[in-house]
Amino acid sequence: MLGKNRKSEILHIAQIEGTIRVEDLARRFGVAEQTIRRDLAQLSDTGQLERVHGGAVVSSGAGNLDYVQRRNRNTEGKARIGRECAGSIPNGATVFINIGTTTEAVAHELLTHKDLLVVTNSLNTANILAANPDIEIVVAGGSLRRTDGGLLGNLTTQVVDLFKFDHSIISCAGIDADLDLLDFDFQEVRATKSIIRQSKSTFVVADSSKMLRSAPGRIGNLADTDILFTDATLPDGMMQKARALGTSINVVQP
Template structure:
């Protein structure tokens, strides 16, 4: 139950834009940032919004959040995941990075690597890695999604099928406790499946908030992955399943700066 007309207006703004920011709302409603944070907290407690640093985003359902909203969600976790994943990829490697804000964090963490060949259907990844002069960047063809710079479609899959790389790094929109890896867009999932087939080592990068979300299209299972990289340990039940499948669980140990693998 929405407790005030202001909260109702906040919810309408979030539904229109996909996300809201504390400072903007405080100015719009001429109240303190603390008041807005309390409003957002109450809306989040009702399951109507998800809190992120500096604001809130819509709770995902059968459609994905907008790119800008996803980009700011769990930024710190994604940065840690990016560093952990990058530490698993040696210099002089070839890899494919797919669409997603977490794979973009991996790209940022690869800027100091040497002699990489990176194939991607993510324009944001390409624009990031172009700053690494020792990195060869190959961009897939296909239909460009203006919403997030992703390339999808049959042409994209056909292009990626020309490669056999050392690593595939893929993200997802949701993760089930049975290990199913989910996304929203069937066209994107088809491309991701091609990416996984064309790699010797398959890495899933995902923050643990994906365990609280749902999406309608199944990309595959953690059983299909060689490793899953997260910012904190997976629930024990899911870790046990990964052990049975032979899927490595990789988590950055935030407190000591090392990476734990189990």
């Protein structure tokens, strides 16, 4: 495969999987690891990827991916996260689920639960849970974000503030090296801050594509939450910092 075509394919893989590794790409394309490193360096120089130890991630400078791209990225990893997180939610709980394709994966796994009260600012999540008559659903209304069915604004936070949640299940656009939870939409940042404040415990669901990814809005820090559910070992340094903070890290392997 020509270098130009290979770099285009590498970028496509990164957009689907989020995080790519030099070793895996070299095996996939049948080339030397040094060749892949050169490809990644060139893609990094053009701002399309960001280098991390052992590989690269999609550049955060381009903004967030659209909903369909995010939904189709790493579906197996998100499904594992969804099953594990849902298993930590007892029947009879009051739960908030925020906007995101990984939180939607959790919603799918809650369809066998009973006597839940779920508040959500995601129309997609509400529609998923509507299939279970044993779940009472409250939609935290607000201004509709048509790109992904999210509801945001003053009305959303007003509804959130009416409740005390046993558990909240939140996602975000990225988690940086300082373990800050980040997002691109400042209204979503505001809503998620309120969700965490109103929750007895907060579960973060974030697949490997979110690690070491930047965004301008700061929700808070992983220290403000209780458990991070993810699908791969955290990059160097992040695991040690998380343990020092006292946040539990649940890596859901295949």
